[in-house]
Amino acid sequence: MKVPDKKDFLSMSFEELTEFITASGYQKFRAKQIYEWMYRGNDFSQMSNIPEKMRIDLDGMAVINLPKIRKKLVSDIDGTIKYLFLLNDGNFIESVVMKYNYGLSVCISSQCGCRMGCRFCASTIGGKVRDLLPSELIGQIIVASADIGERISHIVMMGIGEPLDNYDNVIKFLKLVNQPEGLGISYRNISLSTCGIVPKISELANLAFPITLSISLHASNDISRSEIMPINNTYSISELLYACNNYFKxxxxxxxFEYTLISGKNDSKENAKELASVLKKHISGPIHVNLIPLNPVIERDFKTVDRHFAQKFADILKSLGVNATVRRTLGPDINASCGQLRRSEEINNK
Ligand code: SF4
Known part of the structure; x- marks a missing residue:
């Protein structure tokens, strides 16, 4: 990261920034001004109510580490916006803003690349490059919101990377987005998706933030899950579901539970029955399964299923008492699967 000796203001809480500003000899109210400017996507040069001398000094000792928009794709069909962001050190990440009747929701990346190796996923093909800082996590929301000119009220951590593999920065980020002086986004409007790093699910449960946990399950038994998700070799489905049940408690x-339907791999009637049975056996609270017809990745030869087929899979789950829906395809005209935009940009830049 290119900010070694400078303070990363966007990674600081309001209290931390206030402390730093007063310790640097400035008045306390300056911290509030700086916070407001940077949360609107501005850098020091744009902070017009701060004296020029102070802005120059701040620029010498701190950075406002916001990503830059490298590409922006807007769906003509439903207005979904996909951003390719350039980070300060030349890496790329993706974010997607979706429009719902309750407001705007953003799906953000948590790492540059991913080391989890899920076989159906483009984000893991080049491995993990590095973790994102709290400022780079929150920066995706600030820049998208400033670009659109509207408040973003919901966050989904389901973009590139495994959030629980970047645990400390993600926890700091969750606290930052919730701060009233910053974005003031309710924990209840945040959903965190994980492939199932069991000890981290337990740590997160102990913090008791009321965020929604979303598990990338994608298989109904250990043999088929281990084939497509290497994490299953470390934590079995029953260990994972045990941790999930504790999280609920x-x-x-x-x-x-996210379940990507892959033709001939995990989409049979028996898989549906097995899935219903394993979830009901381990989870005492309400369960919801999101079925996602695979978005094929060029580098892999997995095939998808059609929506009609996915609906039949959902009907079997529902007949067995498990709530299930087939996820709506947002922005079908810009619907390169997660990680592919970043990957093509990196290949073009080589
Ligand atoms: S699905 Fe998620 S955890 Fe798995 S490789 Fe892709 S980004 Fe990583």
Whole structure:
């Protein structure tokens, strides 16, 4: 990261920034001004109510580490916006803003690349490059919101990377987005998706933030899950679901399960029955399964299923008492699967 000796203001809480500003000899109210400017996507040069001398001094000792928009794709069909962001050190990440009747929701990346190796996923093809800083996590929301000119009210951590593999920065980020002086986004409007790093799910449960946990399950038994998700060789489905049930007990929040349907791999009637049975066996609270027809990745030869087929899979789950929906395809005209935009940009830049 290119900010070694400078303070990363966007990674600081309001209290931390206030402390730094007063310790640097400035009046306390300056911290509030700086906070407001940077949360609107501005750098020091744009802070017009701060004296020029102070702005120059701040620029010498701190950075406002916001990503830059490298590409922006807007769906003609439903207005979904996909951003390719350039980070300060030349790496790229993706974010997607979706429009719902309750407001704008952003899906953000948590790492540059990913080391989890899920076989159906483009984000992991080049491995993990590095973790994102709290400023780079929150920066995706600030820049997208400033670009669109509207408040973003919901966050989904389901973009590039495994959030629980960047645990400390993600926890700091969750506290930052919730601050009233910053974005003031309610924990209840945040959903965190994980492939299932069990000890980190337990740590998160102990914090008892009322965020929604979303588990990338994608298989109904250990043999087929281990084939497509290497994490399953470390934590089995039953260990994972045990941790999920504890999460539910500690937070009272419903757990949702993501299940990507891959033709001939995990999409049979028997898979549906097995899935219903394993979820009901381990989870005592409400369960919701999101079924996602695979978005094929060029580098892999997995095939998808059609929506009609996915609906039948959902009907079997529902007939067995498990709530299930087939996820709506947002922005079908810009619907390169997660990680592919970043990957093509990196290949073009080589
Ligand atoms: S699905 Fe998520 S955890 Fe798995 S490789 Fe892709 S980004 Fe990583």
């Amino acid at each position: 500690k937070t009272g929040r419903r757990i949702s």
